Amino acid sequence: MSINSGMNKVKVRFAPSPTGPLHIGGARSALFNYLFARNQQGTLVLRIEDTDLERSSLESEREIVESLSWLGISWDEGIDVGGSNGPYRQTERLDTYHRYVDQLLRSGHAYHCFCTEEELAEERQVMLYKGQIVAYSGKCRHLTPEEREEKLSQGLLPTVRFRVPAGDNLVVNDLVRGAVSFDSSEIGDFIIVKSDGIPTYNFAVVIDDHDMKITHVIRAEEHLSNTPRQLLIYRALGFKTPEFAHISLILGSDRQKMSKRHGATSVMQYRQAGYLPEAVFNFLALLGWSPEGEQEILDQDEIIKQFSLQRVAKNPAVFDLEKLNWLNAQYIKRKPLKHLGEMLKPYLQTSPFWPRVEHLDEAVYEVLIEAIRDRLVCLGDVVREIEPFFADPRYDADTISQLEQPEVREMLRLFTERLPERFDLDQARIFMKGLPKALQLPAKRVYMPIRLSLTGNPHGPELPYLFVVMGIPEIRRRISALI
Numbered sequence: 001m002s003i004n005s006g007m008n009k010v011k012v013r014f015a016p017s018p019t020g021p022l023h024i025g026g027a028r029s030a031l032f033n034y035l036f037a038r039n040q041q042g043t044l045v046l047r048i049e050d051t052d053l054e055r056s057s058l059e060s061e062r063e064i065v066e067s068l069s070w071l072g073i074s075w076d077e078g079i080d081v082g083g084s085n086g087p088y089r090q091t092e093r094l095d096t097y098h099r100y101v102d103q104l105l106r107s108g109h110a111y112h113c114f115c116t117e118e119e120l121a122e123e124r125q126v127m128l129y130k131g132q133i134v135a136y137s138g139k140c141r142h143l144t145p146e147e148r149e150e151k152l153s154q155g156l157l158p159t160v161r162f163r164v165p166a167g168d169n170l171v172v173n174d175l176v177r178g179a180v181s182f183d184s185s186e187i188g189d190f191i192i193v194k195s196d197g198i199p200t201y202n203f204a205v206v207i208d209d210h211d212m213k214i215t216h217v218i219r220a221e222e223h224l225s226n227t228p229r230q231l232l233i234y235r236a237l238g239f240k241t242p243e244f245a246h247i248s249l250i251l252g253s254d255r256q257k258m259s260k261r262h263g264a265t266s267v268m269q270y271r272q273a274g275y276l277p278e279a280v281f282n283f284l285a286l287l288g289w290s291p292e293g294e295q296e297i298l299d300q301d302e303i304i305k306q307f308s309l310q311r312v313a314k315n316p317a318v319f320d321l322e323k324l325n326w327l328n329a330q331y332i333k334r335k336p337l338k339h340l341g342e343m344l345k346p347y348l349q350t351s352p353f354w355p356r357v358e359h360l361d362e363a364v365y366e367v368l369i370e371a372i373r374d375r376l377v378c379l380g381d382v383v384r385e386i387e388p389f390f391a392d393p394r395y396d397a398d399t400i401s402q403l404e405q406p407e408v409r410e411m412l413r414l415f416t417e418r419l420p421e422r423f424d425l426d427q428a429r430i431f432m433k434g435l436p437k438a439l440q441l442p443a444k445r446v447y448m449p450i451r452l453s454l455t456g457n458p459h460g461p462e463l464p465y466l467f468v469v470m471g472i473p474e475i476r477r478r479i480s481a482l483i
Contacts, residue, residue, distance in 0.1 A: 008215065009042055009215070010036070010037060010040040010041075010043070010216060011043045011044075011045065011212070011213055011214050011216070012033040012036055012043070012214065012215070012216050012217070012218055013033065013045035013046070013047050013078075013208075013209065013212065013217075014029060014030040014033050014034075014045070014046055014047070014068075014075070015045075015046075015048070015049050015205070015208070016048065016049065016064050017048075017049045017050065018048055018050055018056045018057060018058070018060035018061035019052055019055040019056055019057075019060060020060055020266075021060065021063050021266035021267070021268055021269075022063065022064045022067040022068065022266060022267045022268070023258075023265050023266050024258060024267065024284070024319065025220060025249075025250050026064075027067065027068075027267050027280075028247070028250060028284045028287050028288070028317075029218065029219055029247065030068055030071075030073055031073060031281065031284050032218050032247055032288075032289070032307075032312070033218045034073045034074075035285065035303060035304055035307040036218060036309065037076075039304050039305070039307045042215075043077060044075045044077070045076070045083070045085070045212055045214070046065075046068070046077075046078030046080075046088065047078055047079070047088045047089075047090075047208060047212070048079055048088060048089045048090065049201065049204070049205070050090055050091050051090045051091060051198050051199060051200075051201070051204060053091075053198065056091075063268060065079070065080065067267040067268055070267070070277050071267065071280060071284075072278065072281050072300055073281075077212075085211060085212040085213065090199075090204050090208070093204075093207075093208070094197070094199075096207060096211065097193070097199040097203065097204055097207055098197070100203075100207055100237060101192065101193055101203075103237065104160075104192070104233075104236060105160070107236065108163065109162060109236040110160050110161060110162050110163060110192060111140060111143070111160070111161055111163060111189075112140065112143070112148055112158035112159070112161075113139075113160070113161045113189075113191070114143075114156050114158050115136075115139055115140060115159075119139075123136075123139075133186050133188075134188075135186065135187060135188025135189075136188040136189045136190070137188075138188075138189055140158075141163065141189065157195040157196070158195060159191045159194055159195050160191065160192050160193035161190060161191055161192065162189060162190055162191075162192050162203075162229070162233065164184050164188060164189050164190070164232060165184055165232075166185050167183075167185055168183075168184035168232075169181055169184070170182045170183075170184055170228040170231050170232070172227045172228065173243075174244050174245060175216075175244065175245040175309045176245045176246055176247060176248075176309060176312050176314060177224070177314055180224065180227075182227075182228035184228065184232070190202065190229055192233070201226070202226055202230055202233070203233060205230065206230050206233040206234055206239070209242060210234070210237070210240075215243065216242055216243045216244075217242050217244050217245070218245045218247065218309075219245075219246060220246065220247060220249065221247060221248050221249050223246060224246045227246075245309050245312070247288055247312055248288045248312075248313060248314060248315060248316045248317055249316045249317070250287055250316070250317050250318075251316045251318050251319065252319055253318065253319070253321070255316070255318065272380075273379075274347060274376075274378035274379025274381065274382075275328050275378055275379075276328055276331045276332065276379075278299070278300070278331055279328040279330075279331040281303075282296075282297065282299075282303070282327055282331075283323065283324045283327050283328075285303045287319065288316075288317035289307065289311055289312050289313070290313065291306050291311075292306055296327070297327065297331075325378075328377060328378060329376065329377050332377075332379070333373060335373075337366050337369050337370055338366065340369055341365060341366060341369045343379060344379055344382045347380050347382050347383060348382055348383070348386070350383060351382075351383045351386060353386060353389075353391070356390055357386065357390070360469070363424070364469055364471075367465060367469055368386065368389065368465070368469045370425075370465070371389075371465035371466075372385040372386065372461065375461075388454075388457065388460045388461060389461070389466065389470060393453070393454060393456030393457075393482075394456045395452075395482075396456070399452050399456055402448075402452060403449060403452055403453055403482065408449045411439060411441060411445065411449060412449065412450070412453055412479050412482070412483060413483065414439055415435070415439070415446075415450060415479070416475070416476055416479050416480070418435070418438065419472050419475065419476065420472070422471075423467070423468070423472075424468065425468050428463075428464035428465075428467045428468050431464075431467075432463050432464055432467075447463060450463060451463060451466075453478065453482050454466055454470070454475065454478055454479070
């Protein structure tokens with residue numbers, strides 16, 4: 001049954017911090033929000049949480065937007081598309097946050113704290129030494145108005161702390177993890193505004209989600225521990241609480257948290273390597289969500305149609321690079337040759353053989369792409385896979401010993417004599433199929449020596465492809481040089 005009905009239109013958001021590239025974990029969170037919104041005919045908001053002033057940058061924001069767009073994730077409201085609930089960057093919403101902070105201060109739900117970093121560090125050390133739960137002691141909770149004014153007159157810049165009620169059982173009814181309980185006594189009064197006037201994540205996110213009418217918060221499991229603090233702020237401000245769904249972590253193949261040692265971690269690195277956006281989209285959707293059937297290759301429309309939070313797993317998802325490679329290879333194989341040929345050109349332009357590739361006849365270029373298509377895991381592999389067609393062969397000692405046999409040399413001489421002036425792929429296949437009979441030799445004594453003489457390698461593209469792409473003059477040149 002659809003969650004979306006009547007006035008309760010589903011609205012979700014993806015709210016990255018622009019402190020670096022979009023990583024796989026963030027991309028998966030964005031994707032699950034996108035899939036849920038589209039499945040429920042709801043709205044997706046893209047919001048930027050840029051209150052980390054030192055690390056945030058417009059360059060990172062642009063890369064995040066570009067990565068999402070490349071993946072095929074679109075949003076209905078937010079930065080660069082606008083909407084009626086903006087602004088959509090937190091640094092442009094400071095007046096809004098301060099208005100709500102004043103409300104909490106007036107109602108007694110928050111207070112000014114003048115404790116220094118040194119005092120707080122000393123307090124933490126004492127609690128650790130005593131084996132106590134590390135939480136703020138509440139030292140500034142009971143300052144009188146006179147004491148507060150005196151500290152302000154000394155030029156001290158306070159933080160603002162939220163007053164956490166003791167002994168409160170806070171329950172998060174999570175759509176993925178079920179009911180999760182937290183004891184407020186273990187939280188301690190937490191900072192909602194830093195001494196520079198910038199709100200903390202836990203405060204700003206509540207204000208943003210409320211003002212932007214977010215109905216469902218779908219985010220990574222690591223945010224679950226933040227949720228009780230946010231519930232307290234929702235309650236203190238009289239806001240309606242959204243539904244929460246915390247999706248599992250992504251682990252590497254060694255079942256440790258994803259990091260650079262597991263390979264590329266940012267979306268743009270996969271793009272640069274030549275992974276297809278639809279393959280990465282498909283792969284990320286399967287990280288922690290399972291479709292109804294056994295089919296794993298699913299297009300975007302089918303994934304949207306099937307997606308539900310009920311089928312999102314509680315257990316961590318394992319990033320299986322082999323599976324991503326397999327999926328990507330399948331998507332490459334399905335591309336029409338002409339389209340694939342255009343997609344490969346930016347990678348081919350990095351090859352030393354690009355000047356020769358660039359001047360191939362269009363039909364011959366298509367034969368080259370057909371020859372290597374099934375050998376590509378990523379588009380970037382094309383640079384390696386075209387080498388047999390254009391690089392001068394290198395012969396190891398074993399290859400030379402095979403090729404210097406008198407009967408092999410004679411077979412190669414007869415082969416070159418029978419070569420026509422030119423042929424297309426069909427003609428090349430017919431020619432090769434009839435060659436052993438024409439030379440009155442077993443096929444293995446014809447095909448392997450020809451392959452070795454042309455490429456120096458017993459493996460590689462089928463000979464008819466080599467013939468068409470190399471061209472007759474180049475075939476003659478290589479065999480003549482060898483003989």
